Amino acid sequence: GAGVSQTPSNKVTEKGKYVELRCDPISGHTALYWYRQSLGQGPEFLIYFQGTGAADDSGLPNDRFFAVRPEGSVSTLKIQRTERGDSAVYLCASSLSGQGNSPLHFGNGTRLTVT
Amino acid sequence: TQLLEQSPQFLSIQEGENLTVYCNSSSVFSSLQWYRQEPGEGPVLLVTVVTGGEVKKLKRLTFQFGDARKDSSLHITAAQPGDTGLYLCAGPDMDSNYQLIWGAGTKLIIKP
Numbered sequence: 003g004a005g006v007s008q009t010p011s012n013k014v015t016e017k018g019k020y021v022e023l024r025c026d027p028i029s030g031h032t033a034l035y036w037y038r039q040s041l042g043q044g045p046e047f048l049i050y051f052q053g054t055g056a057a058d059d060s061g062l063p064n065d066r067f068f069a070v071r072p073e074g075s076v077s078t079l080k081i082q083r084t085e086r087g088d089s090a091v092y093l094c095a096s097s098l099s100g101q102g103n104s105p106l107h108f109g110n111g112t113r114l115t116v117t
Numbered sequence: 118t119q120l121l122e123q124s125p126q127f128l129s130i131q132e133g134e135n136l137t138v139y140c141n142s143s144s145v146f147s148s149l150q151w152y153r154q155e156p157g158e159g160p161v162l163l164v165t166v167v168t169g170g171e172v173k174k175l176k177r178l179t180f181q182f183g184d185a186r187k188d189s190s191l192h193i194t195a196a197q198p199g200d201t202g203l204y205l206c207a208g209p210d211m212d213s214n215y216q217l218i219w220g221a222g223t224k225l226i227i228k229p
Contacts, residue, residue: 006159033215042126044205044219045160057215093159100215103148103167108159 004028008094008109015084016117023079023112025094031107033100034077036069037093039111045093051077052100084116119144121206121220129226133195138223140206141188147209149189150217151180154203196227 007026015021027034032053037045047061054074062068066084071077081088091113095106124139140149148167152160164173166182166189173180177200179192193200203222210216 042203042222042224044207044221046219047216050215052215058213095159101209103150103165103209105150105162105165106160106217108161110158 006109014115025077027096031096033097035095039091123220137192149208152205
């Protein structure tokens with residue numbers, strides 16, 4: 003079966019522009035997470051969805067970041083007025099239940115570069 | 118606040134050598150997960166350890182969960198270049214039933 007799919011794999015944008023990053027989770031997985039990862043570091047939590055609702059968005063750095071999951075499947079992470087500090091790999095993961103011991107299945111990430 | 122500290126941060130060894138990397142905390146975890154991440158890819162789950170003192174083997178990789186469930190180790194026997202990657206440990210956040218606490222990882226390079 004298909005794994006978690008993220009598009010685009012790479013995105014280069016100019017400072018101040020708007021970007022959307024897409025995540026297509028494993029079918030049937032109700033839990034979806036967005037993480038941000040800097041080189042050689044562990045994933046940094048951004049937001050967690052259970053179904054269609056954002057159950058926890060406490061990791062979003064500021065109000066330039068927003069994410070949706072309107073039908074409980076595909077999710078889009080939206081970044082407005084991008085800044086150079088937003089450059090990182092954005093990872094999406096899904097799990098069957100969202101319970102803490104439920105394994106996460108990650109996509110290959112979107113590498114965002116803000117110039 | 119629960120923290121997971123991984124050591125060493127970086128390890129570069131020759132093919133065929135043995136190595137151990139560590140994931141330590143002052144807090145008790147109900148379980149710990151180990152992931153491996155290769156360049157350009159997302160982390161992939163290797164194993165979950167649940168019981169204190171548990172040992173799990175995955176071919177040349179041996180994972181151990183400490184008796185007190187505060188630490189874990191990963192031992193690789195006869196390392197191969199294919200073992201190269203970032204090894205991450207993660208455990209459930211006690212204050213949340215959906216969050217994971219992540220270590221910063223050990224970057225492992227196996228030279229042929």
